[in-house]
Amino acid sequence: MINVGVIGVGYLGQHHARIYSELGSEFGSVRLVGIVDTDRNRAMEISDKYGCEVFGDYRDILGRVDALSIVTPTTMHYQTALDCINAGKDILIEKPITATVEEADRLIDAADKAGTIIQVGHLERFNPVFPAARSLMNKPVFIETERLSPFLGRGIDVDITLDLMIHDIDIILALISAEEQKSRRSEATSTLPHFSPSTLIKDMKVTGARVLTDNIDIAMAWLEFSNGMQALMKASRVSFEKSRKLKIFQKDSYLLVDYQNMEVKRFCKKGSNEIVQEAINIEKKEPLKEELKDFAECVVLRRRPVVSATEGRDALKIALQIGEKIKK
Numbered sequence: 001m002i003n004v005g006v007i008g009v010g011y012l013g014q015h016h017a018r019i020y021s022e023l024g025s026e027f028g029s030v031r032l033v034g035i036v037d038t039d040r041n042r043a044m045e046i047s048d049k050y051g052c053e054v055f056g057d058y059r060d061i062l063g064r065v066d067a068l069s070i071v072t073p074t075t076m077h078y079q080t081a082l083d084c085i086n087a088g089k090d091i092l093i094e095k096p097i098t099a100t101v102e103e104a105d106r107l108i109d110a111a112d113k114a115g116t117i118i119q120v121g122h123l124e125r126f127n128p129v130f131p132a133a134r135s136l137m138n139k140p141v142f143i144e145t146e147r148l149s150p151f152l153g154r155g156i157d158v159d160i161t162l163d164l165m166i167h168d169i170d171i172i173l174a175l176i177s178a179e180e181q182k183s184r185r186s187e188a189t190s191t192l193p194h195f196s197p198s199t200l201i202k203d204m205k206v207t208g209a210r211v212l213t214d215n216i217d218i219a220m221a222w223l224e225f226s227n228g229m230q231a232l233m234k235a236s237r238v239s240f241e242k243s244r245k246l247k248i249f250q251k252d253s254y255l256l257v258d259y260q261n262m263e264v265k266r267f268c269k270k271g272s273n274e275i276v277q278e279a280i281n282i283e284k285k286e287p288l289k290e291e292l293k294d295f296a297e298c299v300v301l302r303r304r305p306v307v308s309a310t311e312g313r314d315a316l317k318i319a320l321q322i323g324e325k326i327k328k
Contacts, residue, residue, distance in 0.1 A: 142248075148244075220234050
């Protein structure tokens with residue numbers, strides 16, 4: 001049994017609390033001890049739903065839990081996470097891991113010294129369409145992503161590169177890493193050293209604009225990798241429609257991934273000029289629940305998370321670079 005807490009129960013944090021409560025009921029291996037929020041009324045509302053304690057200061061819950069979700073504004077991630085790590089607690093930090101790469105590096109060093117786990121909340125890794133698409137990938141040459149959202153007034157304290165595009169940056173880096181590892185594995189018999197796929201980026205072209213906020217609301221980025229792959233990312237939080245899609249183009253076929261509807265379609269070349277379509281069977285699951293289940297397993301088994309602080313740092317680094325180039 002692990003005791004967990006949630007720091008911040010706003011729009012997303014409330015679902016962390018709900019799922020930890022559900023995991024406790026379903027598996028008995030997790031117990032939601034308490035939630036932390038500066039809005040006392042909001043905290044009481046959530047605690048009444050899930051039968052847990054309320055804390056006004058996250059430091060007051062540290063002696064009561066083994067692990068915590070940090071679901072606060074990005075600017076609060078670093079200090080909150082550092083205090084949790086220094087108290088010996090395992091943490092899941094919602095993306096982006098921190099506001100700066102330097103802060104992320106300091107958290108990684110602190111966690112290594114303390115022997116604690118950091119998992120970063122890049123949710124799409126736990127969407128069931130992602131492993132399905134990755135299993136069908138074969139030497140892709142071009143990747144295209146689209147992430148559009150109506151203006152909701154959330155996450156506007158940061159550029160869209162950190163709010164939305166960072167999801168697709170993480171996905172692309174994960175796909176590049178998987179392909180590179182396959183290539184290296186075919187050339188080596190010993191254990192492969194860890195490498196950062198972000199180091200394979202050899203060129204980057206960007207554009208974007210401020211529309212409804214003081215930060216970047218629309219962004220596009222073109223990445224070229226040293227292994228020959230290319231990627232085009234588009235993100236907007238001022239769209240009239242909501243869309244979260246990924247396209248992977250490879251020899252004689254391409255994959256269309258719809259995160260929102262949890263659908264994967266494969267289009268293959270047949271004969272000289274015919275394209276056939278195949279719908280891939282997907283077992284639909286709630287990505288956040290899968291993510292928190294994975295975090296709980298990491299805490300119990302002391303294993304490395306699917307999205308560790310290192311992957312979170314790499315995605316943050318690229319997101320910040322794209323934002324800086326747009327502003328210039």
